[in-house]
Amino acid sequence: MDAPVIQTQAVVVGAGPVGLFQAFQLGLQEVDTHLVDALPHAGGQCAELYPDKPIYDIPGLPVCTGQELTERLLAQIAPFRQPLHLGQQVLSLGRLPDGRFALRTSAGTAFVTQTVFIAAGVGAFVPRKPPLPGLEALEGRQVHYHGPGAAALTGQHVVVMGGEDAALQTLLDLLSAGTCASLTLLHRTDKFKADPALDAAVRTALATGQVRLVPGQPVGLELTQDGRLAALQVATLADTTDHLPLDALLPRLGLSPKLGPLADWGLALERKLLPVATDTFSTAETGVFAVGDINTYPGKRKLILCGFHEATLAAFAAAAIVHPERRVLLQYTTTSPRLHELLGVAGAVPG
Ligand SMILES: Cc1cc2nc3c(=O)[nH]c(=O)nc-3n(C[C@H](O)[C@H](O)[C@H](O)COP(=O)(O)OP(=O)(O)OC[C@H]3O[C@@H](n4cnc5c(N)ncnc54)[C@H](O)[C@@H]3O)c2cc1C
Incomplete structure (x- = not known):
C-alpha cells in the first residue's frame, strides 16, 4: 500500500x-x-x-x-x-x-x-552503477550503493567494488568491524586512485590475507532459481571469465x-x-x-x-x-x- x-x-x-x-x-x-x-x-x-x-x-x-x-x-x-x-x-x-x-x-x-x-x-x-543487466532488481537486498553497515552484513561474503577512497574506506570499515565472513575488493586493475594512507592500509590487509583483490570487470550476474544473486562473472585481466561467489555487492564507484x-x-x-x-x-x-x-x-x-x-x-x-x-x-x-x-x-x- x-x-x-x-x-x-x-x-x-x-x-x-x-x-x-x-x-x-x-x-x-x-x-x-x-x-x-x-x-x-x-x-x-x-x-x-x-x-x-x-x-x-x-x-x-x-x-x-x-x-x-x-x-x-x-x-x-x-x-x-x-x-x-x-x-x-x-x-x-x-x-x-x-x-x-x-x-x-x-x-x-x-x-x-x-x-x-x-x-x-x-x-x-546519484551513485555510478556497474552496467550489469538485472542489477537494479537486487538493489536494497543484496546490492547496496550506501551502507548497509557491518551489522547487516554479519556472516556474509561481501564484495566491494572500486579503487578510490570510498571503496577502500568501506572495505577497511568492514574489516575493522570484523563481522563479514569474507571481504573481496573487485577493481579493474591492481592500482588504486586513493589517499596514500588508505592505499597502504588496504595493501597491508591484502598482504596478510584478510582481504582478497580480484582485478577485473564484472560482466554478468549468476542468480539462483529464487532470484538471489549467487555470483558475479568477472572478466579478468588474463582474458578469462571467473566466477566470484558472494552474498552482498557494495559498488563504490563514486557519485x-x-x-x-x-x-x-x-x-x-x-x-x-x-x-x-x-x-x-x-x-x-x-x-x-x-x-x-x-x-x-x-x-x-x-x-x-x-x-x-x-x-x-x-x-x-x-x-x-x-x-x-x-x-x-x-x-x-x-x-x-x-x-x-x-x-x-x-x-x-x-x-
Ligand atoms: C571543491 C569545492 C570547494 C568549494 N569551496 C567553496 C568556498 O570556499 N566557498 C563557497 O562559497 N563555495 C564553495 N564551493 C561552492 C559551494 O560548495 C556551492 O556553491 C554550494 O554547495 C551550493 O549549494 P547548494 O545547496 O545550492 O547545492 P549543492 O551543495 O550542490 O546541494 C544540492 C543537493 O541537492 C540534491 N538534489 C539535487 N537534485 C535533487 C533531486 N531531484 N532530488 C533530491 N535531491 C536532489 C543533491 O543530491 C545535493 O545534495 C566549493 C565547491 C567545490 C566543489
Whole structure:
C-alpha cells in the first residue's frame, strides 16, 4: 500500500548548504517545511566533495570545513524539527488543479505542497552503477550503493567494488568491524586512485590475507532459481571469465550529479539552470523558487553566502503565499519574542 501523501506548505528539493539554510529561513517565517535529498546525508557538495577542506568565506566563520558547516546548519534548523527525507530523489513535480504542487520521490514519498524550493545545486548526487543487466532488481537486498553497515552484513561474503577512497574506506570499515565472513575488493586493475594512507592500509590487509583483490570487470550476474544473486562473472585481466561467489555487492564507484528529472518538470531552463527574479528568487512558475547553484540571474555567483541571501528573500516571498492573511514583517532574531519562541530560546539568559 502506498504511504499517505504528506500535506505541507513547503518542500525543499536538495539539502545542500543552501537548502538547509532555506529550511531555516522558512522556519523563521512559520512555513511548515520538508527537505528531500538524494544523498543519504545532508550537506550537498560540502559534505560530498570537500568534507575535510576548509572554507574561508562564510560570514562570521573565519574557517570551517565542509562537514563542519553542514553540522552547524543542521544544528541551526534543529529547533524547527523539519523532516529530512534522505536517500531519495525527487522524480516528479507537477501543479494540481487547486494551484498546489504534487511531488514524488524515488522512494515513493508523495507530497502536496503550496510552495517548492529547488535547491538542487549541480543536480542530484546519484551513485555510478556497474552496467550489469538485472542489477537494479537486487538493489536494497543484496546490492547496496550506501551502507548497509557491518551489522547487516554479519556472516556474509561481501564484495566491494572500486579503487578510490570510498571503496577502500568501506572495505577497511568492514574489516575493522570484523563481522563479514569474507571481504573481496573487485577493481579493474591492481592500482588504486586513493589517499596514500588508505592505499597502504588496504595493501597491508591484502598482504596478510584478510582481504582478497580480484582485478577485473564484472560482466554478468549468476542468480539462483529464487532470484538471489549467487555470483558475479568477472572478466579478468588474463582474458578469462571467473566466477566470484558472494552474498552482498557494495559498488563504490563514486557519485555523479544528475540534473535528471528536473529537466522534465516543465520549468524554463537556461543552460541547465533555472532563471529567477532577484527580488523573490521565484522561477517563472509562481510558487516555485530556485536558490543556490541551480539558479541563474544577472551577476550570479555560485557561492554559499549568495545562496543564503537568495534563500532569505525566497522565504519572505513564500510566507506571503502561505500566510496571505498576515503582513510579512521583518523581525530581528535578536529582539523578536516570536522568533525566540520559534527558536526555542524564549526566556534564555544571554550569555
Ligand atoms: C571543491 C569545492 C570547494 C568549494 N569551496 C567553496 C568556498 O570556499 N566557498 C563557497 O562559497 N563555495 C564553495 N564551493 C561552492 C559551494 O560548495 C556551492 O556553491 C554550494 O554547495 C551550493 O549549494 P547548494 O545547496 O545550492 O547545492 P549543492 O551543495 O550542490 O546541494 C544540492 C543537493 O541537492 C540534491 N538534489 C539535487 N537534485 C535533487 C533531486 N531531484 N532530488 C533530491 N535531491 C536532489 C543533491 O543530491 C545535493 O545534495 C566549493 C565547491 C567545490 C566543489
